[in-house]
Amino acid sequence: MNFNVLGPLAVQANGIPVNPGSARQRAVLSALLLTPGQPVTAGQLTEAVWPRNPPNDVMANLHSYVSNLRRLLEPNRPPRSRDTVLRREPNGYVLAVHADSIDAVLFERLLHDGRRLxxxxxxQRASRMLESALALWRGSAYPEVSDYALGAQAASRFEELRLLALENLWEARLAEERDLSVVAAELPALTLRFPTRERFSCLLMKALYWSGRRAEAIDAYHRTRRTLAEEYGVDPGAELQELFGSILRGDPIAGCA
Incomplete structure (x- = not known):
């Protein structure tokens, strides 16, 4: 089976979509997918499914969701045989699935390999690897458990990794020496979407400067400086200021670290 959590929870068995059940049952499975192979207590599952005001019969409901998920995950398991995929152990419930069957885990591996390349x-190889990593995303990460503390932490972490992947992808595309005018035309959308993300500004300024559009590169710096001042009351970091100085002087510029 494959599990997609980089967007609304989706499950496939041999490439065929499988219905993971009701919203609360989906929350149970999502909570288990936060830490595959590790015990998740009934208390943690309760918090994930009912962040506020759990029902009086919470354990009966949890047992029902777990039973349904066991039938979903092991449809051909003989009656009364031991559960192997979703096990009950002394410390809690354990979802025993292969790590690469979860898109979030696969995304991290592809990101790591792309950065290494x-x-x-x-x-060029880095660009392809990072494109594959970003193609796994269909929305926000772990949305079914966004009100659960561990789910919110995971979503925040993966969103940061997603931005890192985007930054590295555009750095790879610039380094490929493609048509920089095309790259320079596409990067502004990211700087508008993430105006305080200095790395995107660095990449845009570099693409504009290398395309012979020095004045636009200077304007891009000033937009970022104003946004940082208005949003956080701070100046751009040293790297961006140094890049700005190099552009003003007309010096050669290196890549963004």
């Missing part, structure tokens, strides 16, 4: 100067 980028650092090795293999820009």
């Amino acid at each position: 980028l650092q090795a100067g293999l820009h």
Whole structure:
């Protein structure tokens, strides 16, 4: 089976979509997918499914959701045989699935490999790897447990990794020496979407400057500076200021770290 949590929860068995059940049953499965292979207590599942005001019969409801998920995950398991995929252990419930069957785990591996290729100067391969990683996303991460503390933490962490993947992808595309005018035309959308993300501004300024659009690169810096001042009351970081100075002087510029 494959489990997709980088967007609304989706489950496939041999490539065929499987209905993971009601909203609360989906929350149970999502909570288990936060830490596959590790015990999740009944208390943690309760908090994930009912962040506020759990019902009086909470354990009966949990047992029902777990039983339904067991039938979903092991449809051909013989009656009265031991559960192997969703097990009850002394410390809680354990979802025993292969790590790469979860898109979030696969995303992290592809991101790591893409960054390694980028650092090795293999820009085209890095670009393809990072594109594959980002293609796994269909929405926000773990939305079924967004009100659960551990779910919210995981979603925040993966969103940061998603931005890191985007930054590395555009760095790889710039380093490939593609048509920089095309790259420079596409990067502004990211700087508008994430105006305080200095790395995107760095990449945009570099693309504009390399395309012979020095004045626009300077304007891009000033937009970022104003946004940072208005949002956080701070100046751009040292890297962006140094890049700005190089552009003003007309110096050659290196990549963004």
